[in-house]
Amino acid sequence: MKICLMNHFSDKMHPQLQSQGYEVVSENQCDLASSEIEAILLRSKNLHNLSLPKGLLAVARAGAGVNNIPVERMSEQGIAVFNAPGANANAVAEMVLTAILMQVRHVEPALEFTGRLDSHSENLAQQVESEKSQFQGRELQGLKLGIIGLGAIGVLLANKAVALGMKVFGFDPHISVENAWRLSSEVIHKSSLTALLNDCEALSIHVPYMEATHHLLNQEKLALLPAGSFVLNFSRDEVVDRQAVLSALEKEQLSAYITDFPESALLQHDKVMCFPHIGASTKEAQENASTQVIHSLDAFLKRGEIRYSVNLPELPAGEIPNGCSRLLVIHQNRVGMIAQITDCIEEAEENIIEMNNRSREALAVTLIDLQSDKNQELLSEVERLEAVLSVRYC
Structure with missing residues (x-):
């Protein structure tokens, strides 16, 4: 799987993702027209006016806010959007x-006062003593x-x-x-x-x-x-x-x-x-946010698990059972969708081992473990269902 990194990330990011089996490309190496890009990891890059890869499965922001991501457009295409709430x-x-503390102790005006003092003045100590009362907090x-x-x-x-x-x-x-x-x-x-x-x-x-x-x-x-x-x-x-x-x-x-x-x-x-928007600007916060979204992204891409998504429901998922395949369907939250999906599975003569369905407002996710290898014909049949936004094997 190929992940595009937008914005600057720590030097630890590339080897961490590569160790998890991903091919990593930076923004200047990223051809967004390519269907090979399956995930985008970013901080502040604005995606609103960009054409996105046809094969895109997820966008993850290493931060809390997602104003720079067209979440509604992502949802319409069945693309998961993740963030890192609490990391900063x-x-x-x-x-x-x-x-x-700066406000109640008048730190800013006090520093401005000392900045104006003449360091060579013979009366420096006297001036400080006579003026300090104005900064009482x-x-x-x-x-x-x-x-x-x-x-x-x-x-x-x-x-x-x-x-x-x-x-x-x-x-x-x-x-x-x-x-x-x-x-x-x-x-x-x-x-x-x-x-x-x-x-x-x-x-x-x-x-x-x-x-x-x-x-x-x-x-x-x-x-x-x-x-x-x-x-x-x-x-x-x-x-x-x-x-x-x-x-x-x-x-x-x-x-x-x-x-x-x-x-x-x-x-x-x-x-x-x-302040110049530095509330979350610490090395620790940036690394926490990066680590959190990598875990969410990896769990989603490999197992279909959904954590910290802003547009999809929370959906726990364990490891895929040996000898089984896992189908992930993101669809509109309509009556009868599960029946339509299971009808496709029945027609393909597949056996369901476990199934989980969760919804969030207009969207729903159905995760199904099947006692078989990946079946491309079944994938195509489910994809043809009117309310299905995206479907894949994990």
Whole structure:
């Protein structure tokens, strides 16, 4: 199988994939018109305007967001899309804590002050002593931190903040059972966004960007925060209404806005701290994300197992039994599809050893172990079914 690597990856990536039996080509060696490319592994490369290989089975992004991937188009073609949720969670959580400390201890203006000092001045010590009071801050102990979104990043941030003595409030109506178990019992659950906002001195938002979260923090929501609070956005730029933030800063409703998404309207504002999108930029996070998507990709290509897909259902799968073949069918989630597939198998006089079917919204996946070798005629018959998007032997 041939995998195309887009964007830069660590030197470990090629040998790791090659050791698993894959042929690896880089982007400048990759002919996307070739039907030989079966998987694409990328970071930030934009696929929206590219023609993709006809034989493409999967796209995997070494990161959490998939805005650079045309997921809907992939789904229509039965192409699996994988990401690496949680791989960069620790890196982002640590960056948010860094930003909180910088804000409450006035680190940025303090550094600017010392940067302007004359190192040759005879009165240097006296000047420092006379001016340092303007940078008096507060400690993290007791700071009221609100967190919107208790996914992998939100949970880690909440737990770290609790350990540092902060009073932490959390809101997430869709928190998973796994994340609920991982969340510290000291985190105070809020049943509504309004209740959360009313209690915050600092607010950090950690939700994916989608239609429902566009401008989640708008003028109305920001007005619910106590005067003088500050907001941190290391999630996505569009989840916060930038103009509403600027207005709240001018009215002193907010004391500061800290974001990982610099924009021209924010860069020159003295109450805005912008980072150059470095929340997940650690060697550890990048290697974790790469390792995670390689495992997901390998399990899917070789066994039909689906983990961490953004468009297909989770589907566990063990090793293919000796002497058997495994058929993977990605199809529209319609009534009667399993019957149509099994009719094809019956007509081919094949015997089913085990079958698993899972669905996710408009798509479904059927995984079937057959007591026979791979049968190309059966493959062709299943492929002809109207609602089948893709079918292959693993």
